[in-house]
Amino acid sequence: xxxxxxxxxxxxxxxxxxxxxxxxxxxxxxxxxxxxxxxxxxxxxxxxxxxxxxxxxxxxxxxxxxxxxxxxxxxxxxxxxxxxxxxxxxxxxxxxxxxxxxxxxxxxxxxxxxxxxxxxxxxxxxxxxxxxxxxxxxxxxxxxxxxxxxxxxxxxxxxxxxxxxxxxxxxxxxxxxxxxxxxxxxxxxxxxxxxxxxxxxxxxxxxxxxxxxxxxxxxxxxxxxxxxxxxxxxxxxxxxxxxxxxxxxxxxxxxxxxxxxxxxxxxxxxxxxxxxxxxxxxxxxxxxxxxxxxxxxxxxxxxxxxxxxxxxxxxxxxxxxxxxxxxxxxxxxxxxxxxxxxxxxxxxxxxxxxxxxxxxxxxxxxxxxxxxxxxxxxxxxxxxxxxxxxxxxxxxxxxxxxxxxxxxxxxxxxxxxxxxxxxxxxxxxxxxxxxxxxxxxxxxxxxxxxxxxxxxxxxxxxxxxxxxxxxxxxxxxxxxxxxxxxxxxxxxxxxxxxxxxxxxxxxxxxxxxxxxxxxxxxxxxxxxxxxxxxxxxxxxxxxxxxxxxxxxxxxxxxxxxxxxxxxxxxxxxxxxxxxxxxxxxxxxxxxxxxxxxxxxxxxxxxxx
Ligand SMILES: Nc1nc2c(ncn2[C@@H]2O[C@H](COP(=O)(O)OP(=O)(O)OP(=O)(O)O)[C@@H](O)[C@H]2O)c(=O)[nH]1
Ligand SMILES: [Mg+2]
Numbered sequence: 001x002x003x004x005x006x007x008x009x010x011x012x013x014x015x016x017x018x019x020x021x022x023x024x025x026x027x028x029x030x031x032x033x034x035x036x037x038x039x040x041x042x043x044x045x046x047x048x049x050x051x052x053x054x055x056x057x058x059x060x061x062x063x064x065x066x067x068x069x070x071x072x073x074x075x076x077x078x079x080x081x082x083x084x085x086x087x088x089x090x091x092x093x094x095x096x097x098x099x100x101x102x103x104x105x106x107x108x109x110x111x112x113x114x115x116x117x118x119x120x121x122x123x124x125x126x127x128x129x130x131x132x133x134x135x136x137x138x139x140x141x142x143x144x145x146x147x148x149x150x151x152x153x154x155x156x157x158x159x160x161x162x163x164x165x166x167x168x169x170x171x172x173x174x175x176x177x178x179x180x181x182x183x184x185x186x187x188x189x190x191x192x193x194x195x196x197x198x199x200x201x202x203x204x205x206x207x208x209x210x211x212x213x214x215x216x217x218x219x220x221x222x223x224x225x226x227x228x229x230x231x232x233x234x235x236x237x238x239x240x241x242x243x244x245x246x247x248x249x250x251x252x253x254x255x256x257x258x259x260x261x262x263x264x265x266x267x268x269x270x271x272x273x274x275x276x277x278x279x280x281x282x283x284x285x286x287x288x289x290x291x292x293x294x295x296x297x298x299x300x301x302x303x304x305x306x307x308x309x310x311x312x313x314x315x316x317x318x319x320x321x322x323x324x325x326x327x328x329x330x331x332x333x334x335x336x337x338x339x340x341x342x343x344x345x346x347x348x349x350x351x352x353x354x355x356x357x358x359x360x361x362x363x364x365x366x367x368x369x370x371x372x373x374x375x376x377x378x379x380x381x382x383x384x385x386x387x388x389x390x391x392x393x394x395x396x397x398x399x400x401x402x403x404x405x406x407x408x409x410x411x412x413x414x415x416x417x418x419x420x421x422x423x424x425x426x427x428x429x430x431x432x433x434x435x436x437x438x439x440x441x442x443x444x445x446x447x448x449x450x451x452x453x454x455x456x457x458x459x460x461x462x463x464x465x466x467x468x469x470x471x472x473x474x475x476x477x478x479x480x481x482x483x484x485x486x487x488x489x490x491x492x493x494x495x496x497x498x499x500x501x502x503x504x505x506x507x508x509x510x511x512x513x514x515x516x517x518x519x520x521x522x523x524x525x526x527x528x529x530x531x532x533x534x535x536x537x538x539x540x541x542x543x544x545x546x547x548x549x550x551x552x553x554x555x556x557x558x559x560x561x562x563x564x565x566x567x568x569x570x571x572x573x574x575x576x577x578x579x580x581x582x583x584x585x586x587x588x589x590x591x592x593x594x595x596x597x598x599x600x601x602x603x604x605x606x607x608x
Pocket of ligand 1: 011127168
């Protein structure tokens with residue numbers, strides 16, 4: 001019988017989970033000579049690497065002291081919190097990582113709460129000890145407070161503490177005198193403090209807690225064998241969440257080994273594995289021995305809180321930069337994505353549009369970014385929160401928001417958040433910094449980041465996560481500035497941009513192709529301004545033509561995809577192609593816009 005430990009590594013975003021797991025794999029090589037060494041990048045897909053965040057939870061395993069340690073690296077961003085909650089079902093213990101300077105943040109609380117409720121045994125790691133601003137003792141005290149706040153049991157409160165720098169490759173139990181040369185003290189702590197998985201005898205039973213996807217084999221279910229031995233040779237059945245039961249079979253079984261998977265014929269109780277070839281496999285399904293079709297308790301799947309419409313690109317530039325532009329392409333791609341991502345909902349909308357719902361702006365932005373890299377063109381509408389009717393009352397999602405700022409900027413942040421219906425829950429002083437905690441409608445969070453960043457010269461640390469639904473609060477102010485809209489089609493002339501610089505901030509550089517109705521900048525007042533960017537300086541002589549080069553044009557304030565999505569209003573779209581992210585008016589000509597505005601004013605007048 002093999003010794004096994006199953007642990008998940010959890011933390012707030014960017015506290016160093018993936019770096020630490022990478023390091024564990026690297027050093028595991030030192031004690032297992034026959035293991036093949038890879039240049040390991042756990043954040044393996046292109047977007048994960050570029051953004052430096054984990055999007056999908058990943059399983060790896062290492063062998064140490066005759067024990068197989070399955071480690072699950074989880075994403076820290078709150079949009080992916082549902083995934084973390086589910087993978088915890090595979091673990092018996094968690095490594096709770098806390099940044100030695102930032103301390104516990106909202107997502108730390110969320111994931112720890114879930115872990116404690118599942119009765120998992122925690123190990124606390126105060127990470128990034130190498131930071132010059134590290135304050136390990138204070139952070140450890142804050143972690144104790146958090147445990148107590150979350151009603152940890154006596155046993156859970158006796159967690160071992162390690163101090164580490166994942167990046168520099170060491171962990172120690174003794175902050176003062178411990179050697180800082182190896183990660184092995186952490187491995188020892190895992191084996192000594194995390195219990196082995198319980199051994200349940202009987203007919204095989206496994207619950208699917210994560211899905212993976214592969215173009216060749218389709219959906220892959222991942223879970224932990226809960227009882228008995230899962231074997232390819234025994235007849236099996238599949239019990240769905242609603243209790244329906246089918247005969248089923250598994251085509252291939254894999255266990256995790258190093259950073260890859262090893263094909264096997266059977267998996268013992270307690271080990272984690274991946275199942276290939278089970279039809280319509282889904283999160284929460286139980287695969288059981290056909291003779292004992294008993295389901296495990298259902299697991300929760302997070303409801304989406306936010307949606308956007310994905311439409312075909314119908315701007316004057318459609319089809320110039322992308323390969324996949326038709327609604328058929330978009331439909332197929334979205335349905336495929338819904339297959340692999342349980343937190344995503346796709347519904348058919350009117351006239352070639354699709355309502356796509358997810359857990360937050362980042363969740364959907366990552367999908368859009370992936371599609372754009374694959375060659376798709378799309379137009380996207382402003383994100384809207386999903387309103388739920390509870391007992392006849394409209395309820396909206398509310399999030400917990402924390403902002404960590406320099407004391408001098410706290411007032412400004414409180415004002416901005418207050419205007420957006422945020423209520424302050426807590427205010428704490430850490431040296432010269434203030435930690436502010438609010439409850440705020442998700443509506444108020446859309447577009448908040450850029451406002452706070454501007455007000456704090458870019459140095460605030462902001463994080464938020466969905467908490468609960470509550471009856472609708474009052475209006476949340478929308479964007480206060482109008483936009484500058486191009487009147488014509490063609491290259492934006494430097495001369496024209498220069499002449500308009502005082503009227504607002506441009507999103508584009510000189511030379512960029514524009515079309516009528518394209519948004520090219522933000523206007524300094526609250527109304528929209530139509531601008532002629534094709535106006536070049538009259539060429540009186542050659543010297544004057546050359547003098548364009550001497551114009552002092554401020555660099556364009558280019559919006560990232562998320563910023564663009566959060567920036568636009570209901571009468572605007574974001575146009576996404578493999579090469580460009582453009583903003584545009586829904587109605588491209590000024591005549592159409594005036595007509596619509598006239599209609600709306602009339603309707604308002606009639607309503608009064
Ligand atoms: N100073 C210092 N920086 C670290 C350490 N470990 C990681 N970092 C840095 O912290 C950043 C985030 O590291 P990741 O390992 O990607 O963090 P993560 O927790 O996996 O992030 P998500 O998966 O997005 O939640 C990177 O820029 C790392 O270089 C450390 O021990 N010390
Ligand atoms: Mg990560």
